Amino acid sequence: MALRTVDRTTPVSAQPPPPPRPSFETWSWFFMRVSGLVLLFLALVHFAITHITNDVATTNYHFVAKRWHNFGWRIFDWSLLALALAHGLNGLRLIIDDYVRRPARRAATKAFLYTGTLVLFAYGTLTIFNFPG
Amino acid sequence: MRRAPTSTPYRGKSGQWAFLFHRITGFGVFLFLMLHVVDVSLTNNRRLYNDVHALYGNVVFRVFEVGLLFGLLYHALNGLRIILIDFFPEGVHADRTMFSIVVFLTVAAGLPGGYVILRPFLEGHF
Numbered sequence: 001m002a003l004r005t006v007d008r009t010t011p012v013s014a015q016p017p018p019p020p021r022p023s024f025e026t027w028s029w030f031f032m033r034v035s036g037l038v039l040l041f042l043a044l045v046h047f048a049i050t051h052i053t054n055d056v057a058t059t060n061y062h063f064v065a066k067r068w069h070n071f072g073w074r075i076f077d078w079s080l081l082a083l084a085l086a087h088g089l090n091g092l093r094l095i096i097d098d099y100v101r102r103p104a105r106r107a108a109t110k111a112f113l114y115t116g117t118l119v120l121f122a123y124g125t126l127t128i129f130n131f132p133g
Numbered sequence: 134m135r136r137a138p139t140s141t142p143y144r145g146k147s148g149q150w151a152f153l154f155h156r157i158t159g160f161g162v163f164l165f166l167m168l169h170v171v172d173v174s175l176t177n178n179r180r181l182y183n184d185v186h187a188l189y190g191n192v193v194f195r196v197f198e199v200g201l202l203f204g205l206l207y208h209a210l211n212g213l214r215i216i217l218i219d220f221f222p223e224g225v226h227a228d229r230t231m232f233s234i235v236v237f238l239t240v241a242a243g244l245p246g247g248y249v250i251l252r253p254f255l256e257g258h259f
Contacts, residue, residue: 033215033216033219036209036212036216037212037216039209040209040212040213043205043209044205044206044209047201047202047205051198051202051246051249051250052246052249052250055190055253056189056190056194056195056198056250057187057189057190057253059186059189060182060183060186060187061176061179061182061183061186064173064176064182081170084162084163084166085166088159088162088163088166091156091159091160091163092160092163095156095160116167120166120167120170123170123171123174124170124173124174126174127170127173127174127176127177130177131176131177
């Protein structure tokens with residue numbers, strides 16, 4: 001039986017494994033941590049303003065107009081919209097991977113989720129920046 | 134003991150509940166976000182926005198908002214617990230303690246917040 005010669009100039013144990021390239025899922029993991037930290041601030045401040053320091057019954061059209069007169073609050077609300085949708089989209093993507101097992105159904109569910117989120121993002125962005133004043 | 138074929142022998146402890154609540158609250162907040170994008174979009178019609186928005190002051194919606202507050206608080210605090218364990222893996226030994234803290238802080242912040250939201254109803258005007 002012929003033995004194949006293997007060229008090993010360095011012993012196996014001396015070769016360090018190449019560092020794994022960050023995959024899409026690594027970035028997804030990282031994004032959830034970073035966006036989660038930012039959202040903790042954005043979402044809780046937003047909730048406090050609209051439900052605690054102001055009663056929800058007083059947050060009418062006039063309240064929105066006064067608040068969005070300041071462009072900084074539009075940026076605040078838009079950041080909350082964009083990050084919350086992206087964070088939720090990615091979370092739901094993982095939930096779908098866990099529970100929707102049949103490939104066709106999984107693809108269809110994700111297509112529905114991605115389309116719906118994109119539409120909401122566009123609609124919400126228009127709402128914030130088309131508001132007069 | 135015989136089990137139904139779909140049942141799982143896995144009996145998770147606090148971590149399993151933390152995971153399950155994280156999913157449920159995350160899903161719930163996302164559903165509310167979808168509704169919220171649509172209701173705020175009504176600002177292109179002043180009267181319609183005010184009419185629809187008046188619903189949020191209704192007691193049924195206020196109870197729902199208290200639920201949203203608890204969901205948000207839990208999801209935010211448990212997210213912090215996850216981040217802590219991810220970046221300080223030794224912290225996994227304190228997992229149960231941290232979960233207890235998450236639950237305690239959720240209730241401790243949620244109850245007074247819930248009281249403020251429900252106060253107009255409790256005081257008789259809604």
